[in-house]
Amino acid sequence: MEEITGRNSAAADPRRVIFHVDMDAFFVSVEELFDPSLKGKAVVVGGHRDERGVVSAASYAARKFGVHSAMPLRTAAKLCPDAIFVNGHPERYREYSGKAFEVLKKFSPKVEMASIDEAYLDMTGTERLHGPPLKAAHALHQFMKSETKLNCSIGIGTSRLIAKVCSDQAKPNGVLYIVPGQEASFLAPLSVRKIPGVGKVFEQKLNEIGIKKVGDLAKLDDAFLRERFGEWGLALAGKSRGLDAGGYFDRDVAVDEGPKSISHEHTFNTDTRDQEKLEAMIARLSEMVCRRVREHELHARTVQIKLRYSDFTTITRAHSLEQPTQLDTVVAETARTLFRDNWQRGRTIRLIGVHVAGFDDVPQQLDLLTQTHDDKVSKALSVVDRMRDKFGENAVSLATGLKSRFREKTHENPASLPGKSKKKE
DNA sequence: TCTGGGGTCCTAGGACCC
DNA sequence: TCTGGGGTCCTAGGACCC
Structure with a gap:
């Protein structure tokens, strides 16, 4: 694993060659692969035209009407009534992101996925293998197309910042190289x-x-x-x-370090103040979060909830646990306590979220009894995770029996819950 | 037209320790 | 009795990105 120093003395080095590879209209392009009839049409990914939600991605044809990402779906429908609205498919995007990553790895061992559809490559010193930067970029561009059927744009420069700005200027489907010394101009x-x-x-x-x-x-x-x-x-x-100013854009290209936080949130179709409904959602979101924590073999120390009221005012409230956890029940109970202590009862809620952070690979040393118990629970949950993978989410009935036992355990251990002294707003 | 969901990074104040 | 800084952790909020 690369060490990240935050500052990189090589950043101003004119020999440094950084690529920024950005997939063109990624979500839309992937949807087109699954449904070729969408090709060339005004397509909006993110949900249906009358739904509460925003545009995740718009095809170039839709963009001509002024549709862009983050725009409310209903606005997009007004601007472009003939657009085809499709739901997003995160699994498909992850799959194709993985394919793109495999392509990139053939060009440099130093690949950093900056998001699902873009990556930084350190191409410094690859000239003997791949030729000069522009030649390498064109080869990469073609290989990407043949392997994934997707277009990308590539920016090349002596720093991440220059490469990133270049790929944006190169869009769509282009390559742009700023030679060393020309950064400022x-x-x-x-x-x-x-x-x-x-x-x-x-x-x-x-x-x-x-x-x-x-x-x-x-x-x-x-x-x-x-x-x-x-x-x-x-x-x-x-x-x-054109100076090396430090910070993110002068960092080295680093291999993936795993997530720093994991969260799930939900916006209700209609705002609600039904406590049962809200707490059921907290439990569900906690399960989704913990499942991914277990997939990454992590343990989280900080649990945070997010509440958004109908008027869009938003609060977050966090609590750090004595011991990092990957257990649904610990996160759910903590989140629920935070919720009960901070929700202004009667105020209708639009969105609720559960977020964890402060990850450890290994849980801190617990007393032996708690540890063996938590180990058993973790293992049981991993089995549940795998069953859900195989048989679908409705295999959860198996977890229900386990859950009631977890609850007893959590009650034995009130020290792990947030204090009641929290100030109200 | 009301405004998603998943993240990262930064700031700022207070607690607490040295 | 009053007065220091530095460092780190925790919490809340916000800007920004895809």
């Missing part, structure tokens, strides 16, 4: 919004002081930047001048 004419990490809020703040282009940012005084925008603003300005 490449970035200068671009809108600050093109810099990953600069969103609506930061763009607005910059616009307020007359900064629209990356080049404008490069001219600002360091002390002013730091005072006004903190460390990140300073780093950003450094990058706009």
Whole structure:
């Protein structure tokens, strides 16, 4: 495993060759593979036209109507009434993401999947094997198409930031290489919004002081930047001048380290204040979360819930356990206590979520009795997980008997529950 | 047209320890 | 009696990304 230092002294090295590979309209393209009749049409992935939800991905044909991801589905339906709305299929996307990863690994041992449809490759020193950067990129591009039937765009530069911005400029289905030394002049004419990490809020703040282009940012005084925008603003300005400014975009390309948090949340079709319904959802979400915690062979220390009321005000409340856990019941009981202590009873809820973090590979040493008990429970749950894989989620009836016994156990151990002293809002 | 779900990273204050 | 910092953990919230 690579060590991540946060700062990489090689970042400004002109010999460094970083690829950013981004799949084009990934979700839509995968859906087209499963249903070729969708090809070339206005397609919206994310749900049905009258559902509560937003667009996950839109085909290029749909984008022409102004449809874009994160837009409410109902808005998309208004803008583009003839669009075909399809549900997303996360399993398919994971499958094709895996295929793409296999392709990338043939070009460099240093591949970092940055999300389901994009990756960084460290291609430094691969010239003898794959030729110069552009040649390697074209070979990769073709191989990706032949192996997965999917198009991608590739950005090449001396840092992750440059590679990432390049792949965006190369879209769709293109390759763009910024040769060493040209970084600052490449970035200068671009809108600050093109810099990953600069969103609506930061763009607005910059616009307020007359900064629209990356080049404008490069001219600002360091002390002013730091005072006004903190460390990140300073780093950003450094990058706009082609410097190694540290942080995420100058990190090494690292192999996958596993998740840092796992969560599930649910938005109700209609808002509710039915406590039974809400707590049943907490139990279900806790099971889904813990199942994935077990799949990764992790143990979580912090349990967090999220409540979103009808007026969209959102709170999160967390509690750290004495001992990391992967047990449904421990997470569910903790989440339920957090819920009962913090829900303003009577206020209708739109969304509820369960989130865990603070992972350990190995649970901390417990006293022998608890440990053997928890081991047994974990093993039993793994069996349940496998049965569900084989026979479907309705094999859960097996878990019900186990659960009532877990509950006794949790009650014996009230120290693992959140304190009651939590202040109410 | 009301605004998903899964994440990462950062900030900031308070507790607590040295 | 008052006054220090630094470091780390915990919690809450928010920006941002796909």
